[in-house]
Amino acid sequence: MGDQNKNLILATVLSFVVILVWFLLFPPPEQTAPAPGAEAVELAPAPQAGVAGGPATTNADLANTASDVQTTIEAPRVSIDTQRLAGSISLTGGRVDELFLKDFRATLDEGSDIVQILFPVGSESPYYAFYGWAPGAGLGIDDVPGPNTAWQVEGNATLTEMAPVTLRWDSPAGMIFRRTMSVDEDFMFSVTQTVENTSGSTIALAPYGVIARHGEPKDGKKFFVLHEGLVGMADGQLTEDDYGNMADYSIIASEGAHAEVKQVNEAGWIGFTDHYWMSTLIPNTGEAFKSVAKYDETRDIYQAETVLPTQTLAAGQTASSTTRLFAGAKEWETIREYQNEGGVDRFIDSIDWGWFFFLTKPIFAVLHWLNKALIGLGVPGSMGWSIIGLTLLIKALLFPLAYKSYVSMAKMKELQPQMEKIKERTGDDRAKLQQEMMALYKKEKVNPASGCLPIILQIPIFFSLYKVIFVTMELRHAPWIGWIHDLSAPDPTSILNLFGLLPYAVPDLGPLQLLSLGIMPILLGISMYLQQKLNPAPADPTQKMIFAWMPWIFMFMLGSFASGLVLYWIANNTITFTQQYLIMRSQGYKPDVLGNIFGGKKDKAAAKK
Known part of the structure; x- marks a missing residue:
């Protein structure tokens, strides 16, 4: 082996050693836990309906006044109980905000708590998903369900693999909204939103989904080899943004809030990924939608949103929209099945494979x-x-x-x-x-x-x-x-x-x-x-x-x-x-x-x- 080749190998090895020494002696700083949520926490702006029949969100729409998200720890709840999941859905806002993974423990210690990945507002680290309809022509913000709407249960009050749950809300304008939630044997929820226009006039509105996270995760690794933060797919293009990068988004959504908006024409998804867990909004393949990533630095809230096209309903008409929510462990076989059998485009790329993904x-x-x-x-x-x-x-x-x-x-x-x-x-x-x-x-x-x-x-x-x-x-x-x-x-x-x-x-x-x-x-x-x-x-x-x-x-x-x-x-x-x-x-x-x-x-x- 010649001297030049030896020097090449020596330089490579020594560089590797320097990197190891640096990260061992100067590890990334530990994240401090965010302060407990207040009784009412402001959420970054909910999306607004756009032009009838077209995509729902524009830059101007992102600057609307924020809504107050009420504390949901003590709110009435619908239980979630499957072979792999436990938790509940708050009837305040219909939020999926308490979710435990039965198969996973926090540590190897005997009697360790099972892993919890979603948390209600009012807890130490609120992290939840909710759905709604953005008002368009003929409607005001109080005429559509939002993050604090008081839903009622119709029929079954426990969500299982075999039994979906339906929530109902009658708006002041005379419309009837329903939200039916089901879940499979693993970690995928299906959410069908339905509206009956009994108002007597033509209306326009757009369905949306939101995953909101208050502050960065307290147990985030912040390690150079691991991505934690926003993850999304838009027509084959993967997005991985750290939490810190979201503050640099160019669109000004409101005072102190920044956003990035992508038009997805064929297939995509967006959400947040941790080391081993993930929550992701997944519209149906072939259905266009706006993919929105947002950070409100004033309130320290990160959001991932999917906003579907506006629907126009004449009096007496009914409209519905079905999307999916993945909330669970990033198991390779499970995610691969959702990709290959469930049609979630390139879902396996939600696992952080890194630069050497081909290996x-x-x-x-x-x-x-x-x-x-x-x-x-x-x-x-x-x-x-x-x-x-x-x-x-x-x-x-x-x-x-x-x-x-x-x-x-x-x-x-x-x-x-x-x-x-x-x-x-x-x-x-x-x-x-x-x-x-x-x-x-x-x-x-x-x-x-x-x-x-x-x-x-x-x-x-x-x-x-x-x-x-x-x-x-x-x-x-x-x-x-x-x-x-x-x-x-x-x-x-x-x-x-x-x-x-x-x-x-x-x-x-x-x-x-x-x-x-x-x-x-x-x-x-x-x-x-x-x-x-x-x-x-x-x-x-x-x-x-x-x-x-x-x-x-x-x-x-x-x-x-x-x-x-x-x-x-x-x-x-x-x-x-x-x-x-x-x-x-x-x-x-x-x-x-x-x-x-x-x-x-x-x-x-x-x-x-």
């Missing part, structure tokens, strides 16, 4: 398939074994390149005594050193750069797998063996209490937590050290020293990373060591790894079969 998507698909296969065989800790299986598949795909690299390394090892003689003979004359080295490589038919490509290819694969393990729902709280109860979390053992042998817990050391090494990071360092011993040592003393320290630097740097990622690297190093050792022996070189480690034999190139 992260297939990597996770294979990982998921392996996990399901092992679960079907009754293998405990299936996700951990799936990571090892994925590593084997990746190494098999890269084997042709790796074979050439290992053969070259074996020949380089054999040439080291001659290279040392050339170095002694040329002294400080680097030009002559390079000239004689290249002549030696040409004579022995060795390509010193052949070992670089497999290493370079490992870099995007490593980052892609890191992304997959960090963002996907399926790795959350996934156990493996023994002490590894969560592959998305760091190794819980610590050298500071002899890996649990001493009867005390290790305190939180803050930025120095990386010193509290667990078993898996130590195994990583050892595996990386052994694998490195098979490679030819750099001729440059500085490079040689840096490469010698690299396994131990990575051991500390990755000590606070997800156990699943560390497991991948251990498996990768172990397979690489085995492949390289066997291939080098097949080329007539017998690596003396133990001799190198314990100082017995020096690395000699003359050992032949």
Whole structure:
């Protein structure tokens, strides 16, 4: 491997180390919890109906006076009770504002609370969805249902997979509004809004849906590898805006409020995504609508809205509109089914696949398939074994390149005594050193750069797998063996209490937590050290020293990373060591790894079969 190639790899590795050190010593600031909601909280403007028959929202419409959203903690409620969901719908505004996910716990602790993703106004972090009709010609704001309308229940009072719920409101103008909500066996709600025009005159109005979030999420990660905030799809174009970016929207919706409006012609959706959870408004495919993202900095409220075209009703006519609301966990298989079977355009892109999406998507698909296969065989800790299986598949795909690299390394090892003689003979004359080295490589038919490509290819694969393990729902709280109860979390053992042998817990050391090494990071360092011993040592003393320290630097740097990622690297190093050792022996070189480690034999190139 030539000096330029070594410098390239060294620069890449050192850059990676610098990034790790920066984010470990200077982590993103923790978000402070927003203040509890007041008795009445102002909401950013509700949409207004536009020209009859056309799209509903214009820039001027966004500047209307805000409505007051009343506290709904004590409001009358309709229960939600399915196999996977629990919660309630407030009859004040008909808001879906209390939702729990029965399958997920907040932590691994016994008795931990189930995860709650939607919260009513008046709670610490209000986050909810509501629907309504924007008034057009012939109507005032009090003639249509809004976020504080007092709905009544018609019939069934508990929403289940088998039993929808219908709400009714009779307006002062003599119109009858109904809202029928149903939910499937997972996380998808269907909301049908109906209006009967019994007013005796022609009216115009537009149906809309809103997801509102008061303040940023208190448990937001704010980590460079994860997107949290607005997410949407508009005719095939994905939008991912952090909460901070929403304050820079160009349209002035009202005093202190900014918005971004997109016309969606064929298919789209919009909502907010957290690390593992998401809420999304989904109009029907083929139905045009306005997609609106809005931030009111005066009230610190973020909104995602869908505003459908205005409908004109003559006296006695009835109109309806059906849209969907996804509120739940970002399970790959569930979201993929909504995309492929439910027609939600490119819904799988709501998962944050990152820049290397062309790698992260297939990597996770294979990982998921392996996990399901092992679960079907009754293998405990299936996700951990799936990571090892994925590593084997990746190494098999890269084997042709790796074979050439290992053969070259074996020949380089054999040439080291001659290279040392050339170095002694040329002294400080680097030009002559390079000239004689290249002549030696040409004579022995060795390509010193052949070992670089497999290493370079490992870099995007490593980052892609890191992304997959960090963002996907399926790795959350996934156990493996023994002490590894969560592959998305760091190794819980610590050298500071002899890996649990001493009867005390290790305190939180803050930025120095990386010193509290667990078993898996130590195994990583050892595996990386052994694998490195098979490679030819750099001729440059500085490079040689840096490469010698690299396994131990990575051991500390990755000590606070997800156990699943560390497991991948251990498996990768172990397979690489085995492949390289066997291939080098097949080329007539017998690596003396133990001799190198314990100082017995020096690395000699003359050992032949």
